[in-house]
Amino acid sequence: MTQDDVRTRIREFLAPHLNGHPLDDTDDIFALGYVNSLFAMQLVLFLEKSFEITLKPEQMDFDNFRTVDGLVRLVTSSVVLSA
Template sequence: MEIRTKVLAFLQQFFNSAVLGDDQDFFAMGFVNSLFAMQLVLFVEKEFGITVDNDDLDIDNFRTIRAIVSLVERKQSVNAL
């Protein structure tokens, strides 16, 4: 399954009534609290087999679906080397 599809499916568990576009900032929409942010990081690590380093814990890496997909792709390409 594609990265975007998996991320969207995870988010929809929490934001089931919201329609999320790839560039929609769900932090700005008020959907995110600190517990959810940690759940999101853990999901990304487990689901995609990557490690989110302290340098990656920038809100801009998790603000939108597109940002999360980009982070995962970057981390996977580094791991593939």
């Protein structure tokens, strides 16, 4: 799995919550009101199941979940990706 694969899977997961609104990889999905803080737990479960990772307590920083870029960094720091 490549970094682009990770980004695509994350965007596919987020799409239903965006109500068709465009989203840049650096947009704060919480500040824009697309999702709320309770959705962070859904994100954790999605990431752990989809990418077969276990997130550590120190990785549970809210900032890791605000943007697509942050989510990709979080996943890629937890798994070994192919080129």
